[in-house]
Amino acid sequence: MRWEELDQQPCSLSRTLAVIGDRWTLLVLRDCFLGVRRFDAFEKRLGVTRHLLADRLKKLVEHGVLYKQPYQQRPLREEYRLTDKGLALHPVIMSLVSWGDTYMADERGAPIEHIHKACGQRMKPVMVCSECAEPVGARDIEARPAAAFGEDAQRLVAG
Template sequence: MRWEELGQQPCSLARTLAVLGDRWTLMILRDCFLGIRRFEQFERRLGITRHVLADRLKKLVEHGVLSRVPYQQRPLREEYRLTESGLDLHPAIMALVSWGDRHMADERGAPVQHRHKACGQLIRPVTVCSECGEPVTARDIEVQVGSGWKADELSPLSIPAAQG
């Protein structure tokens, strides 16, 4: 499968990766969640070329992850803000951060900590069942074909499940 074809795959992960699946896009999203909004701030913090940054921001706007909001009229200047769709990426970003904290941190530990505003405690993300609230892991999940699957396509269930 070619990279350009990911967006047409009958797989939510493939379609998501078609929009978000490169390092610069994920770093831009990280910075958005840290409160960065302006082009020059992204450029300075990331050390990314203007061309690549403009391309990634444009794609995120086109897919409704970010919106451009004016902050100055003369001359017109805009900043980038997370949309509801963008804010919905927070659990995914936090899961990646948590994985990095567990598997990529050095002896000093996590470089950034996250504190829950309501209770004041440091947190780590946990995936829970939306119905019963119990924590779930990969071993607790069973996959089945959903309504978005086309009958003429190879079923994802015909692929052997990963053993773990």
Template structure:
């Protein structure tokens, strides 16, 4: 089945999920960010086919999210490192993990914990306002048109105004 690209949709969520069209991409990023950087190690850890892994890694490199670095000359071997753009996906993955811990974890509980090294405590990601520090929720936020907004498929924009939640 051919996927419809979403890069033309005036929505940052659509454009970002266009890159993360399947779970493999997020899991590859999780592994690379946690230090599993070699192709064979990624394939083994994820149980993913080499063809699918190669395709996802190539796309992540093409998008500037990962970089391929040589770590051995004979025989030539390379591993993958997150760029600054890739490292900024970590909070996104933490938020997805927190949601999964709340709604998808089995009766044993979450499969992993996050320890904040600065204070030494286990923690959970929190999305908060950059101005006042208060939590951001569906009930206390609204979206306004941005400079890149436009009317079109996949957007919630109607003319210069957004649809209000009712």
């Protein structure tokens, strides 16, 4: 499978990686969730070249993850905002952050605390079943090929 063909695969993870699967894009999304909106602010925080940043932002806009909103007319200046599609990536980013807090933090611990506004407590993301609300982990889920994808999906499921 070639990197530039990921978006054509019958696999939701491959299709997702085609849009958000590189380190700079994930860091742009992290910053979006931390309230960064302007090109210069992304550039300063990330230390990435203007060309690379422009490419990643353009891709996120083209795929409907971000949209541009003018904040100044003369000269035209735009900021980047998360769409509903972009906001739906929050659990993904939070899961990666939680994994990093658990397995990649140094002796000082997690660099950022995430506080649930409703109860005021520090929180960690938990995956739950959409039907019964029970917490689920890797060993609690069985993957089955969807009938609509036939053999294409069969090769994705081990076993």
